[in-house]
Amino acid sequence: MYKLFICSLIFSGIIFMLLGIRKFRGNIRLIREFHITDDLVKSDSLAFHQALLFLFLFGYILVLILYIFNINFASELITGLIFFFGSVFVFIENNLHKNNVFSLKKAYDKTIQISDKLEKERKKLLSVNSRLKSKMDDLRKSESQRRNLEARLQQAQKMEAIGTLAGGIAHDFNNILSPIVGHSELFLMDAPKNNAFRGSIQEIHTSALRAKRLVQQILTFSRQENSELQFMKIQPVVKEALKLMRSTIPTSIDIRQEIDADCGIIKADATQIHQIIMNLATNAFHAMEDKGGELSVRLREILSDDIERPTPDIAKGPYACLTIADTGVGMDKNLVKKIFDPFFTTKEQGKGTGMGLSVVYGIVSKMGGTIRIFSEPGKGSEFNVYFPLKKPSVDKQVPVSKARLQGGSEHILLVDDEEVVLKTEKQMLERMGYQVTSYSSSLEALEAFRSHPDEFDLIITDMSMPRMTGEKLAREMIRIQSDIPVLLCTGHSETISEEKAAGLGIKSFLLKPIAMNVLSEKIRELLVKTPK
Template identity: 65%
Template sequence: MIEKPSYEELEERIQELERLESDRRRKDEQLIHSYDLMDYIISHAQSAIAVFDRDFKYIYVSRRYLTDYKVKEKNIIGKYHYDIFPDIPQKWRDVHQKSLAGEVLSAEEDPYYREDGSIDWTRWECRPWYEYDGSIGGIVIYNEIINERKQANEELRKSEEKFRTAFHTSPNAININSVEDGMYIEINEGFTKILGYSREDAIGKTSVELNIWNDIKDRESLISRLKKDGVVENLEADFIGKNGQIKTGLMSAHLLRIDNQDVILSITRDITEQRKLEAQLRQAQKMESIGTLAGGIAHDFNNILFPILGYAEMLLEDVPCDSPFQNSLKGIYTSALRAKDLVKQILTFARQENSELMLMKMQPVIKEALKLIRSTIPTTIEIKQDINPDCGVIKADPTQIHQIIMNLATNAYHAMEEMGGELKVSLKEMEFGTLDLINPVMKPGSYACLTVADTGKGMDKTVTDKIFDPFFTTKTIGKGTGMGLSVVHGIVTAMGGAIHVYSEPGKGTQFHVYLPVEKSLSQEQAITSKAELQGGTEQILLVDDEEAILQMERLMLERLGYQVTSRTSSLEALEAFRKNPDKFDMVIT
């Protein structure tokens, strides 16, 4: 017989059932709330999200999914995914099956081809979701259309590619250095070309370690200005290349932040050749100014010298050969001739001396000059020749070419006089383009290159900067006047050529003379012979504003038998001629 529960026991059971029912209702409410919350979260997610069961029917979708895949009006919840998208590629079917098998698959950039032929770039992830018992309940697909980001990344990639191309192909030296330790982070090919350091040489080292700065004060100035202003424009400095050569650069630098690192971006333009050309132009202008002054002085000196030579020559003719005055007169005449030669050099330097230009080949003149040099210098100096017989024709005065060779060879001899050495003279033809020209007066074309090199004492930059200045010399008294190289410079420049010197103390000196080559010998000029002096009895009207020259010329002409009327004023001479025009057979001015 079953024992009936007591009233108290029934009341307890009823209360327990009520409590259980209350818990169930609360859990149902929580479950409904969780469902609603998840539905709300998924529905309002910024990404396109779809949740499927194992049969690949829709459980949840986000509004973004409905919009992105244009299924807002199809009420897809509970429907089979492949019915909604019957033409879905096999690729996606495979992804879905792998995910249902437990795999998590994703892609950062993947094209989605629409029916209208357009393409959307997507970022997606497909992963399984699990039931309470641990079994796979279906899959979740997260998808985001990233067209704008893809376009931004593509534009960034193109921009970076343009920067990378500009960085590495720029002819300027570009380098990026760390602010913290000054080490090179990156350099471009222009840096390597200008200074000779490869990436392996420079990356991880500082400019101080590479000894790039010719004057460390320039680096200190750069750092100081960067700290103050964050930017430096057009800092001119000299840099030492890997091979030891000095390069002049115009640098601009900026403080930047790249990849969370403070760096210095520097761009340096090589202006070495520009500065050389500017120096040559200044030298040419200086030489022209000095030449104008020297030419004026030389003309005045010539006016003084001319009657001295004339009177000395007449006295030598008049004084008997056994006269004690003969030697004195010869001394006066010889000294005057030397003075005349010096005046000629000054006028040549000033480009005011007329030259007899003709089309000529340099080879015979060079060989003749070297024979003369060989006979006058000691055997401790060896002469070597490398004369190209095919070097072209130039238009020049042979005497001046001889003068150039003798002057340069004599200088080389003096540089090797004490210790001996090697004098090498070479001639070859070179082609110069517009960018190759080393002097403002040069023009593109073919040039005969005469090189005179010695192994003597050499010169430092201070001396080489002045060697073409008139009257500058490093020789002892009696070894030169300091006009030789000035004259050579004047001759070469007047011919449209250039002269360049390279020298180092203890390593000798090289002079390179460049003279323009002519096309042919068809215009060769004839050399006329000088006529012998002849006397006469004709009437001559002689005009000169220098009284001393006038008297000397009058005396010379009268010694030759001519009848001379002299005037120091052109107006007086004109008046004399007008009064008696038939009287004069010749007018000399």
């Protein structure tokens, strides 16, 4: 039993030695895998250590065999050798462990240094990436701004081209309207009240005047015509605009109006009020274009305290509130915030410039008014426009033109390159009693005036004429006779203004087409100021 126990101990030593050798060889592979054996650990120490392990294994096996077979040959020598090499093994093991610890420490320190360096590089990369991202964001923002500016520039160029085109159209259109207005007025003056055609001619005259106002609206929109504010009631303009809208929108859209006849007086330009209504109503129409709906227009008088969402810029007092509402697609809050921005539009290309509501906002603001919008997706939109009411004194009321013409017997030199306009204006002047000499050529008119400057009491000339414009003609005639009054007529005022005309010595100018009563009053005014 005792012998079996001793054998078990020796055999256990053999097993542990085998496990130790296996573990040691695994550690060598691990150390070599990290490339630290060549620099930090002696290769011969590792080999000697491994040889001792095998020697110990051999010693344990030899002792076991000798003990099993009761062989006592040199047992003391073997035992002494085992203990001797055991002490050597322990010494080498400690030294190797120290070297391994030192090697691992240096490897760890080197790893930490590399890690710190990598961390610094990582932070640098993050910083560079952040700067690059910021620059990329700036570039994207700049590119977006550039595209936006290019779009605005293109739109502005389009608007400028439209303005130039509008001026040319206005000139030609007013030349067409001039004989219509003139001849209809002449007919109405001559025709008895029971004439069967009088009503039709009156409609022609009214339509021509409406066309004249439409041209003025086009010129105002193209920035070629200055607006003239006057005290007025807004109701007739609203009704006229709605009448025009009814003829331009489909019957699938109902127009309902509630106009307060007692709403007070505002100070405005009738053409601009018409423009406000047409722009807002057109927007409402486009919101209901696909499915139809109802366009509601309401005009009423309210006090500033009753204005919803009041702001400090709203002055106290009464206001005329014009409401234009639709049952269309509506807008969310983000769209409502941008709706008055220039060039902003939700319409597809070709259906809007994005300037309509911006122009409306500008007009209302200049009048001291304000706009409130209520809209919700799927529930339509409502625009409330507030115009401050005025109380003009009697002397500030808009004068009513006299029905009776003011005539005279003076000699007038009339110049216009349009034969139809020239003939009509000559008939109008002769009806007033004046002696008229007319020319369709500005050069011929100048030659006639140069030959007999004292024969003429007044010069009436068109502005846009070939070879010599009315401005140059007037300048030459004033050079010949400085006190000659000149009345300049033009289809649009792009190249001439009241200040510029006065600087040239031109006494006054009128916009075509010219009503007879306006022309007669202006002629008498000029002749009275400069009598011969």
